[in-house]
Amino acid sequence: MLQPQWLRTFRTLVSVGNFTRTAERLDLTQAAVSQHVRQLETRLGTLLIRHPRKIELTPAGHALLDFAREMETAEQRLTQRLAGNEDSHGDIRLITPGSIGLAIYPRLLALQQESPGLNVHHRFAPTREVVEAVLENRFELGIVTLKPDDPRLSVTEWAREPLELVVPAGVEIHDWGDLETLGFIDHPDGQDMASRLLSRRFPGNPGISSLPRSGSTNQISLILEPVARGLGFSVVPRHAREAFPDHQAIRVVPPPEGSTEVVDTLWLLTRAEWPLSARARRVLEYLKASL
Numbered sequence: 001m002l003q004p005q006w007l008r009t010f011r012t013l014v015s016v017g018n019f020t021r022t023a024e025r026l027d028l029t030q031a032a033v034s035q036h037v038r039q040l041e042t043r044l045g046t047l048l049i050r051h052p053r054k055i056e057l058t059p060a061g062h063a064l065l066d067f068a069r070e071m072e073t074a075e076q077r078l079t080q081r082l083a084g085n086e087d088s089h090g091d092i093r094l095i096t097p098g099s100i101g102l103a104i105y106p107r108l109l110a111l112q113q114e115s116p117g118l119n120v121h122h123r124f125a126p127t128r129e130v131v132e133a134v135l136e137n138r139f140e141l142g143i144v145t146l147k148p149d150d151p152r153l154s155v156t157e158w159a160r161e162p163l164e165l166v167v168p169a170g171v172e173i174h175d176w177g178d179l180e181t182l183g184f185i186d187h188p189d190g191q192d193m194a195s196r197l198l199s200r201r202f203p204g205n206p207g208i209s210s211l212p213r214s215g216s217t218n219q220i221s222l223i224l225e226p227v228a229r230g231l232g233f234s235v236v237p238r239h240a241r242e243a244f245p246d247h248q249a250i251r252v253v254p255p256p257e258g259s260t261e262v263v264d265t266l267w268l269l270t271r272a273e274w275p276l277s278a279r280a281r282r283v284l285e286y287l288k289a290s291l
Helices: 005-018 019-026 031-043 060-084 098-114 127-135 176-182 190-199 224-228 238-243 278-290
Strands: 048-050 055-057 092-095 116-126 142-144 154-170 184-186 213-216 234-237 250-252 265-269
Touching: 005 019, 005 031, 005 055, 005 060, 019 031, 031 060, 031 154, 048 127, 055 060, 092 098, 092 127, 092 278, 098 116, 098 154, 098 238, 098 278, 127 142, 127 265, 154 190, 154 224, 154 238, 176 224, 184 190, 184 224, 184 234, 190 234, 224 234, 224 250, 234 238
Parallel strands: 092 116, 092 142, 184 213
Antiparallel strands: 048 055, 142 265, 154 234, 154 250, 154 265
C-alpha cells in the first residue's frame, strides 16, 4: 500500500524540483524525503532521474504523479462533503502575499478564539506559489495581486490596496533630489511598486534605477525598520505600513493635491469545480467586515 505521506512528498518534490526545498516545505529532514522516494521506487520502479540542478520524471513517475493528484482531489472532495457544512470546526487554509497577510493573520486568530474548533493554517507566498497551492488543493483560499487566467480557478476581486511612499518621521519630500538624498530601501516588489507610484508623483523623473540603494530585505514585516531608523525611504502597500508597530518613527508622504492614489487590486482565488466550504464562507465574511 502506498502511504499518503510518501505521495505528498513525491508531489511536493516534483513541484519544487529540489530535495532540500521539499524538506523545508514539508518540515521534514532531507533524509526523510529521500527515504519516502526510495519506498515508492522499491514498489514501482525508477520514478526520477536525478540531474545536478533538476529532477526528471520517468514514465512511471508521470503515472504516479497523476495517481497522487487524483487521490488528493478525491480526499479533498470527501473532506468537504463530510465537513463542508460546518462553519465552526475544521481547517481554515489561506495563502496570501505578505502585505495583506500581515493584516489578515491576526484577524484569523481572533476568529479562531471565537470558535476554538477551527484550525488556522496561513502561509505567506508570492503569486505563483499561491496559484499552485490553490490548484493543488493544499489551500482552499488564495489571494494574489496579479489576476491569473486559468479556467480551473474562480477569480473575483476581493479588495483594493493603495501603495504608499513612506519616509522617516520628520523628513519632508519636495522633489526627486530629496529621494536621492535618502536612498531607497528595496524589497522583492519594491522596484515595481516604486516605479508605478513615483512616476505619478514625480513626472519625468530619471527612474527608480537612478536612485541610490540604502538597503533591502525580503521580509515584508521588516521593510520599514530601516526607514524608521532614518536610513532611507520605501514604497509599500498600506497594510504593510499599518502593521508596522512603530508608527511614530515613520511618515506617509501624501499625494499632491489633485493627484490620485496608485492602487493594487487583490484577487481571491478558489477552485472553480466545487463550492466553498461553510468555514471558508464564514472566513471571507469575517475578514470583509473586520478589514
